[in-house]
Amino acid sequence: MKWSDILRIKAEFPVKVWPNAAQAYHRWVWESIARNKPYNQFVRELLTSSGSNFRVGPVNFYRAIQNKTTEGIAEAVGLALMGARVHFWPEDRRAGMAVFFSQVGYKPTSEWKEEVVFWDPLNSIAVPGSIAPGIPAVAKSVTVTNQIPHALAKPLSENAPVAAVFPDGAETTIPPNRDPREVFADWLIRPENPWFAKAIVNRTWAWAMGRGIIHEPDDIRQDNPPGNPELLAYLEKELVSSGYDLKHLERLIFTSTVYQFSSIPRFKGPQQARANFASYLLRRVEAEVLIDALNDITGSSDLYTSAVPEPFTYIPNSMSAVALADGSITSSFLTLFGRSARATGMENERVNELASTQWLHMLNSATIQSKLQNGPKLAAMVNAGGKPNEIAERLYLTILSRFPTDADVKAVEEYAKSGVSKGRDVWVDLAWALINSPEFLLRH
Amino acid sequence: MSTNHKSNNHEHVSRREAMRRGALGAAGMIAAGGLNSRVFAAEAKKTPEQIVAAQKAARDEAAKAKARNKGKIKSVIQIFLWGGMSHNDTWDPKPGTGYDYLGEFDKVIPTNVKGIQLGALFPYLAKQADKYSLIRSMTHGVNSHETAAYLMQTGHKAGGRLAYPSVGATFTFFKKEQYKGLLPPYVVMLRAAGRFSEEGFLGPGYKPFATGGDPNASRFEVQGIVNRGINDGRQKARRELVDKINLMGYGLADFPEMAAAEKAKQKAYGLILGRGKEVFNLENEPTVLRDRYGRNTFGQECLAARRMVEAGVPYITISFPGGWDTHANHFATMKRQCPWLDQGLATLLADLSEKGLLDSTLVWCTGEFGRTPKVSWEPPWNGGRHHYGAVFTVLVAGGGFKGGRVVGSSDEKGEKVKERPVYPADLMGSFYLLAGIDATAKLPHPLGFEAHVLDAGKEGMKSTGLLEEIM
Numbered sequence: 001m002k003w004s005d006i007l008r009i010k011a012e013f014p015v016k017v018w019p020n021a022a023q024a025y026h027r028w029v030w031e032s033i034a035r036n037k038p039y040n041q042f043v044r045e046l047l048t049s050s051g052s053n054f055r056v057g058p059v060n061f062y063r064a065i066q067n068k069t070t071e072g073i074a075e076a077v078g079l080a081l082m083g084a085r086v087h088f089w090p091e092d093r094r095a096g097m098a099v100f101f102s103q104v105g106y107k108p109t110s111e112w113k114e115e116v117v118f119w120d121p122l123n124s125i126a127v128p129g130s131i132a133p134g135i136p137a138v139a140k141s142v143t144v145t146n147q148i149p150h151a152l153a154k155p156l157s158e159n160a161p162v163a164a165v166f167p168d169g170a171e172t173t174i175p176p177n178r179d180p181r182e183v184f185a186d187w188l189i190r191p192e193n194p195w196f197a198k199a200i201v202n203r204t205w206a207w208a209m210g211r212g213i214i215h216e217p218d219d220i221r222q223d224n225p226p227g228n229p230e231l232l233a234y235l236e237k238e239l240v241s242s243g244y245d246l247k248h249l250e251r252l253i254f255t256s257t258v259y260q261f262s263s264i265p266r267f268k269g270p271q272q273a274r275a276n277f278a279s280y281l282l283r284r285v286e287a288e289v290l291i292d293a294l295n296d297i298t299g300s301s302d303l304y305t306s307a308v309p310e311p312f313t314y315i316p317n318s319m320s321a322v323a324l325a326d327g328s329i330t331s332s333f334l335t336l337f338g339r340s341a342r343a344t345g346m347e348n349e350r351v352n353e354l355a356s357t358q359w360l361h362m363l364n365s366a367t368i369q370s371k372l373q374n375g376p377k378l379a380a381m382v383n384a385g386g387k388p389n390e391i392a393e394r395l396y397l398t399i400l401s402r403f404p405t406d407a408d409v410k411a412v413e414e415y416a417k418s419g420v421s422k423g424r425d426v427w428v429d430l431a432w433a434l435i436n437s438p439e440f441l442l443r444h
Numbered sequence: 445m446s447t448n449h450k451s452n453n454h455e456h457v458s459r460r461e462a463m464r465r466g467a468l469g470a471a472g473m474i475a476a477g478g479l480n481s482r483v484f485a486a487e488a489k490k491t492p493e494q495i496v497a498a499q500k501a502a503r504d505e506a507a508k509a510k511a512r513n514k515g516k517i518k519s520v521i522q523i524f525l526w527g528g529m530s531h532n533d534t535w536d537p538k539p540g541t542g543y544d545y546l547g548e549f550d551k552v553i554p555t556n557v558k559g560i561q562l563g564a565l566f567p568y569l570a571k572q573a574d575k576y577s578l579i580r581s582m583t584h585g586v587n588s589h590e591t592a593a594y595l596m597q598t599g600h601k602a603g604g605r606l607a608y609p610s611v612g613a614t615f616t617f618f619k620k621e622q623y624k625g626l627l628p629p630y631v632v633m634l635r636a637a638g639r640f641s642e643e644g645f646l647g648p649g650y651k652p653f654a655t656g657g658d659p660n661a662s663r664f665e666v667q668g669i670v671n672r673g674i675n676d677g678r679q680k681a682r683r684e685l686v687d688k689i690n691l692m693g694y695g696l697a698d699f700p701e702m703a704a705a706e707k708a709k710q711k712a713y714g715l716i717l718g719r720g721k722e723v724f725n726l727e728n729e730p731t732v733l734r735d736r737y738g739r740n741t742f743g744q745e746c747l748a749a750r751r752m753v754e755a756g757v758p759y760i761t762i763s764f765p766g767g768w769d770t771h772a773n774h775f776a777t778m779k780r781q782c783p784w785l786d787q788g789l790a791t792l793l794a795d796l797s798e799k800g801l802l803d804s805t806l807v808w809c810t811g812e813f814g815r816t817p818k819v820s821w822e823p824p825w826n827g828g829r830h831h832y833g834a835v836f837t838v839l840v841a842g843g844g845f846k847g848g849r850v851v852g853s854s855d856e857k858g859e860k861v862k863e864r865p866v867y868p869a870d871l872m873g874s875f876y877l878l879a880g881i882d883a884t885a886k887l888p889h890p891l892g893f894e895a896h897v898l899d900a901g902k903e904g905m906k907s908t909g910l911l912e913e914i915m
Contacts, residue, residue: 012590013590013607013640013641014606014607066605066606066607067605072605085891085892087891087892087893088892263696264692264696282696282699282701282702283701284705332635332636332654332656335636335648335651336651338648341607341641341643341648343607343645344645344890344891346890346891348890349647349890351647351648351649353704353705353708354704354705354708354709355649355708356628356708356709356711356712356715357628357653357668357712358708359668359708359709359711359712359713360667360668360669360712360715360716361667361668363668363709363712363713363716364668364669364671364674364679364712364716365667365668365671366656366665366667366671366672367667369671369673369674404689405691407688407689407691408689408691411685411688411689412685412689415681415685418681420677420678420681421678421681429678429681429682429685430685432682432686433682433685433686433689434689436686437686437689437690437691437692438690438692438696438702438705439690439691439692441705442692442701442705444692444696
């Protein structure tokens with residue numbers, strides 16, 4: 001889900017990956033994570049793949065970029081894989097990096113919305129009446145000629161060695177028989193690359209802890225130093241020596257003392273303490289996780305749909321929101337609670353605040369009320385009967401994963417006695433109160 | 445449905461050709477033969493582009509001068525007709541063009557403004573023509589829903605690297621500091637757009653609040669604000685309960701995250717338990733007035749919009765409850781929906797005017813484009829009209845615009861712009877001008893890209909100048 005934000009897996013608007021391709025892209029990412037593919041291999045595949053957008057998932061990386069100029073691609077690569085905002089770099093550094101992406105070609109097939117991404121040193125996509133980058137031009141040319149432009153009699157550009165400059169300033173000449181993307185990828189994934197390991201360990205840390213050692217996690221630059229350089233260096237070293245094993249990195253972070261700190265600070269410290277992770281950072285759970293939790297507790301489901309009239313538009317009830325592949329498939333809840341729009345690939349596109357319109361939804365919407373009132377799982381917990389404290393215990397364990405305190409039980413008993421609500425409604429109200437407590441809404 | 449927007453104006457092309465020849469100088473004049481050489485002498489100094497640019501500059505100048513003496517727009521009601529409403533059958537009728545163009549809608553009716561006629565489906569609006577102006581020469585030439593809707597809702601060309609916010613989100617961005625009301629500043633009835641995101645790169649804070657529910661039901665159940673079955677007593681008791689069991693809250697009360705969440709929660713309760721939600725209680729309106737608006741969803745949405753304007757809400761979008769994408773079943777759909785639009789919109793304008801709100805409230809109504817003037821009688825359409833961006837009509841009222849005027853015109857069949865093409869930048873630019881928003885101002889982009897409220901020139905979009913004629 002988080003990688004889908006970064007890599008902009010979305011059928012339509014503003015990037016146009018298209019539904020079929022978004023599924024293929026997502027499947028590749030999902031499998032890579034599930035199999036714990038070494039991160040260097042993951043990135044190399046992402047950067048150097050060629051083939052159909054429907055069949056070869058990672059080629060969609062180049063399609064999920066709004067600005068498909070060479071500089072636009074360089075910016076997207078920098079942001080996603082180097083944690084760097086390339087568009088703020090000086091002109092010559094940007095131009096030097098852009099060269100590596102000057103031979104990315106896109107061409108259509110006779111299948112609707114299928115597009116092949118390939119190494120195109122001869123610039124065949126510039127054939128007049130052939131294709132320009134992007135589906136609309138492709139579609140137009142295919143419609144006009146009813147055929148796909150084939151190999152050219154003579155190359156449009158001389159296939160000569162190309163001079164390029166790596167982001168670290170090293171100059172190189174790319175021989176004509178090598179895909180410049182590969183040259184760049186091989187430079188990027190070297191252990192001594194100053195961005196590569198740093199960006200991913202920092203991002204992984206930020207996902208676990210709510211804040212990067214370098215903050216923001218996708219704004220790595222000289223004048224934005226890490227809060228704890230030793231920690232960052234240690235994690236980088238661990239990642240490289242483990243063979244780019246992301247699970248190893250995550251295990252290291254999750255089992256650390258700092259991850260297990262309470263969110264309640266042990267002493268009143270200055271803001272500085274927060275940047276140094278002296279206590280766990282509070283933040284609202286993500287939109288997808290929140291709705292999945294609510295559905296899980298109540299035994300209900302949400303309908304996820306896409307406005308794009310194509311396959312995968314309707315999703316089975318049993319599917320959870322975190323498993324949704326395509327950012328175009330959504331619900332009003334996900335939108336309201338700040339799911340990433342997947343437009344830029346920036347971390348801050350996902351917003352986990354608690355705004356008043358969200359409170360309105362949690363506190364008083366017909367949707368949430370109906371889940372609490374009619375959800376079969378919640379009803380079963382109440383109907384299973386027992387003493388009030390036993391029912392309360394069941395609800396507490398399900399919703400907050402803890403036992404109620406004596407004070408909690410007392411408050412519930414008093415509430416029942418007050419007679420505002422009767423019978424089952426008492427428990428609906430308790431469940432309502434629990435899902436509206438900070439303990440439920442905030443990661444702590 | 446194929447692209448049929450070639451040139452707006454044959455006359456324009458031939459003149460351009462003449463200019464080109466003129467620019468060749470003496471040789472050109474000889475080659476041009478019989479053309480009047482005095483005309484050349486006068487016109488050769490200016491290219492057609494320069495003439496348009498000079499007209500644009502003059503209009504922009506005049507508009508700015510006029511806007512200076514007006515109060516600024518406080519609220520906007522945008523009525524969006526998703527799918528694109530036919531211009532020929534409605535606000536730019538073309539009587540006498542024959543069955544292939546008119547179908548059964550061959551009647552026009554006079555309005556309370558001399559010289560303005562409407563299609564016969566709009567008797568209510570005909571009585572209020574002094575309150576609004578019609579732009580009958582709106583054009584952008586885009587014939588697909590997504591890109592045209594993006595264009596007509598943002599004023600920006602689709603397909604660029606940036607995802608621009610809608611006019612509503614931009615308006616809210618500039619006005620939200622001044623707005624102190626309880627309701628969210630940007631509201632959409634009943635649902636958000638779906639296929640493009642209104643907030644664009646401004647981020648989720650500028651997403652419109654979607655009411656859900658139905659104002660024509662016995663109770664307008666606004667998502668999160670008005671909830672059936674939970675009375676205020678139970679609501680309050682629940683609130684106390686959650687405070688009592690808030691174990692974690694005690695330890696963290698002075699955390700900035702907790703404080704911000706708590707503040708937002710208080711604001712939400714202000715709406716749930718306070719007077720804010722009364723805005724949506726249409727029962728407070730006289731029955732006679734509710735009937736005047738029309739007892740249908742759209743009519744009551746218009747009424748709810750007026751109540752929101754009274755509460756100071758800066759931007760309200762009504763997404764018309766029914767599509768206008770009438771490739772097939774065109775005439776039946778028009779006969780069903782036009783009366784709702786007619787009655788609701790006409791009453792809205794009259795009501796705003798009676799309450800003295802029309803000067804400070806802009807109302808604008810359009811779809812993403814018009815529809816083909818020629819009817820497709822053949823199967824599978826069997827009497828349908830298709831997408832048409834070459835020319836269509838936009839209605840604007842209030843907010844500093846004069847009523848009872850027509851801007852520009854289409855040709856005799858409504859197929860091309862005849863006079864004074866109006867482009868999206870001219871329309872939206874005029875809104876921003878009357879709202880006191882600088883259309884050249886920068887908008888903040890998360891990646892630091894340069895983005896402005898409008899950027900027609902840079903995006904290669906045409907502009908013929910602001911709508912000074914109706915200011």
